[in-house]
Amino acid sequence: MTAATTGWSTTRWSTPPVLMRVLAVLAVVGQGGIAVTGAVVRVTGSGLGCPTWPECFPGSLVPTPDADVATLHQWVEFSNRLLGIALVVVAGACVVAAVFVRPRRRRLLWLALAMPLGVVAQAVLGGITVLTGLAWYTVAPHFLVSVPLVWLAVLLARDAWALDRASEARVPTVPRAVRGLLAVTAVVLAALLVVGTLVTAAGPHAGDATTPRLDAFSVPELATLHAHLLFAFLGLLVGLGFLLHAVGAPRPVVVRFRVLVLVTLAQGGLGGAQYALGVPEVLVAFHVLGAMVTTAAAAWVWAATTEPAVRDRPAGVASVGAPALSVS
Secondary structure: OOHHHHOOOOOOOOOOHHHHHHHHHHHHHHHHHHHHHHHHHHHOOOOOOOOOOOOOEOOEOOOOOOOOOOHHHHHHHHHHHHHHHHHHHHHHHHHHHHHOOOOOOHHHHHHHHHHHHHHHHHHHHHHHHHHOOOOHHHHHHHHHOHHHHHHHHHHHHHHHOOOOOOOOOEEEOOOHHHHHHHHHHHHHHHHHHHHHHHHHHHOOOOOOOOOOOOOOOOHHHHHHHHHHHHHHHHHHHHHHHHHHHHHOOOHHHHHHHHHHHHHHHHHHHHHHHHHHOOOOHHHHHHHHHHHHHHHHHHHHHHHOOEEEOOOOOOOOOOOOOOOOOOOO
């Protein structure tokens, strides 16, 4: 029996756009969510709730009664690992779906491939984190990997929403200067998040009571540096806002930019309250959630600085008169 007689052909079947879009959104939520549940693990002191890896306990993949490890801590850490497994499934499904998109979208496929590769990196770093007893210099990278993965997942969602276009080519919607300033803003945001992990490394929430903390710098010193970077980020956003107005940026870019500003202000206010109140556990978890939302919002703005190419538009002409480019 042949593919023709069964009505099935691997070259004819194509992933429904709605399926690709749902998977991309799940990837965004999952990549950000794993960072938030990791923060819950840390603030509840459950970092060693499963003291081995990849098993939870020697000889057991799941929590087991143990006099030395509280049941709550076991299940908090184990739940975080379960979310990681769910993320593996979503990431793998993104790749499979992208492979069967017709016509083939090369950038979509590469973005989809980044999802499982990132999950593997997270798993390896998670294992190292457990095996080193939650050393801060392993916990920080374990969190930071989520930042580029959230960004890439947003771009994956952007391309998934453009599957109804004949080509994956994209053209700029804003002048190059806007994209350049936005790129600088993204770099400062990355620095802001890195220093944020150092504040955490010096703070009281280690994930386990016996874990050594970063003692080369004090929490007030690192928090001050973190605040200065926040002010620099806000200053760049102000400049970006004026520039968007000056060039007459299209409405989608402006709306997304306003969302980024609001999210950033909320995150800054939450961080200030967190510091003033002595970093209570619940605010720490919400602050990590805010970091992921801010990253996604910045990526969402970046995604709007290009648009799918229009067939009847002359080659090399973009919506604002900038040269047409195939960009990420």
